[in-house]
Amino acid sequence: MADNSKFHVDGLAKFNSTLLGLDAKTGSGVLRRAGRAAMKQVESAMRKGAKLDSGELKDSIGMRASTAKGRSRDRIARISVGPIKKSKGRGKKKRGFSNINQKAIAQEYGNARQSARPFIRPALESNVDNVLRDLINEIGKELTQLK
Structure with missing residues (x-):
């Protein structure tokens, strides 16, 4: 079922012109730092909801912020939150990244x-409302510091 939520944000034209006035590296850095700050609450909520099997x-x-590469060059910044870190287990208990992803998929969607x-x-x-609010505030702080 699709969510048809709509929201309105004022001041995007000024925001866009301010960002376009920065060089690409600085603008991308602003968006990555602000995105990381805004998504911390989502990362925390995911950790709380993750099943406590072996931990x-x-x-x-974790969270990863990156710039666009390859086919995604039209993207300025990307913030990924979820099971993205490799396991820290040792010896036979060490699990690879794909095993962790399988656990996440099984918990999220279920299996047999x-x-x-x-x-x-x-x-x-x-957290979507909080993330949007925090993203706007963090970008504002970042742009103010650049002046």
Whole structure:
């Protein structure tokens, strides 16, 4: 079921012209730093919702901010939150990145052995208003510091 939520943001023209007035590296840095700050609450909510089996899934949740590369050059910045860190286990208990992703998928959507216990989507959906508010505030702080 699609969410047809709508919202209105004033001042985007001024914001856009301010960002375009910066060089590409500075503008991308502003957006990455602001995005990381705004998404911290989503990262925290994901950790709280991750199943407490051996703790590997919870430990794998992190955040990554990057600039566009390759086919995504039209994107200025990308903020990824979720199971993105490799496991820190040792010896036979060490699990690779793909095993952690499989655990996350199984918990989020369920499988033949377990029912779904979503933690990724609810973490984002319950924080979307706060993320947008914090993103606007953080970008404002960043741009003020550049003046």
